[in-house]
Amino acid sequence: MEIVDNDKIKSIMYDVSKKNILPFFRNLKSNQINYKNNKDIVTSIDIEVENYLNKTLSQLIKKSNFIGEELYFKNPSILDNYNKSEYCWTVDPIDGTSNFVNGKKKFAIMIALTFKKNIIQSWIYKPLTEDLMYATNKKGTYINGHKVFKIKNKKIVNSTGSISFKYWNKKDQNTIYILKNNFKKINSYGSIGCEYFDIVLGKRDFTILSKLSPWDHIPGVLLVRESGGADCHFDKKRYKFNKKCKNLIVSNSKTLNLEIIKKIEEINHDYK
Numbered sequence: 001m002e003i004v005d006n007d008k009i010k011s012i013m014y015d016v017s018k019k020n021i022l023p024f025f026r027n028l029k030s031n032q033i034n035y036k037n038n039k040d041i042v043t044s045i046d047i048e049v050e051n052y053l054n055k056t057l058s059q060l061i062k063k064s065n066f067i068g069e070e071l072y073f074k075n076p077s078i079l080d081n082y083n084k085s086e087y088c089w090t091v092d093p094i095d096g097t098s099n100f101v102n103g104k105k106k107f108a109i110m111i112a113l114t115f116k117k118n119i120i121q122s123w124i125y126k127p128l129t130e131d132l133m134y135a136t137n138k139k140g141t142y143i144n145g146h147k148v149f150k151i152k153n154k155k156i157v158n159s160t161g162s163i164s165f166k167y168w169n170k171k172d173q174n175t176i177y178i179l180k181n182n183f184k185k186i187n188s189y190g191s192i193g194c195e196y197f198d199i200v201l202g203k204r205d206f207t208i209l210s211k212l213s214p215w216d217h218i219p220g221v222l223l224v225r226e227s228g229g230a231d232c233h234f235d236k237k238r239y240k241f242n243k244k245c246k247n248l249i250v251s252n253s254k255t256l257n258l259e260i261i262k263k264i265e266e267i268n269h270d271y272k
């Protein structure tokens with residue numbers, strides 16, 4: 001199996017951020033901003049960054065495929081690429097576009113490399129601080145070259161994280177509204193990549209997700225997994241990026257994940 005040199009990805013992310021992203025932070029023109037489906041915000045920067053990453057990453061591994069958030073919008077069938085090729089890049093050119101557009105600091109570039117059904121490497125880069133977090137399957141998670149060590153487990157009552165309140169089926173929607181009262185604090189960054197970053201660092205504890213776009217979660221799940229955290233669907237099975245599923249819990253400990261699932265089961269039992 002091929003392993004890509006982290007320094008190569010670092011310089012690609014650094015270059016694209018310096019050339020295409022940073023000059024436009026708090027400096028976007030209105031004609032650079034658009035809406036997908038009249039709803040989700042997208043800028044010409046998202047598209048340029050994704051095109052650049054498509055071109056440069058695809059050169060690093062012969063016959064690798066590429067899936068990007070903005071390409072998907074034009075052609076949803078690109079998700080078939082996970083079944084077509086052994087190596088596939090998954091990219092979110094700017095995670096937290098809305099923050100970026102509004103001059104808020106929480107946004108990131110996210111890249112993951114998968115091989116068949118496995119996530120083998122991933123990178124999340126914050127252009128403004130130049131912080132890079134990366135992980136390789138079974139080799140741990142690193143921030144700016146330093147290995148991240150597993151942080152202490154927290155109980156559910158002491159934990160802070162985010163919960164998606166949209167896109168659930170009716171039954172899960174009710175469960176989620178009751179579940180939210182069991183945590184210390186619920187808040188969201190508007191950039192799931194920055195949340196994954198802080199889950200790894202122990203600055204927050206978990207995220208509970210419904211709509212699972214692969215570019216939003218493949219990179220962060222590997223970072224959390226390799227730093228000693230845990231990811232599972234409500235059926236307790238690990239995250240499967242190539243299967244359609246509408247729920248996921250990612251947290252910095254397996255104990256917390258299981259505690260959350262236990263709560264979900266209790267709520268479902270009480271309201272049956």
Ligand SMILES: [Mg+2]
Pocket residue numbers: 046069092093094095096097
């Ligand atoms: Mg994005």
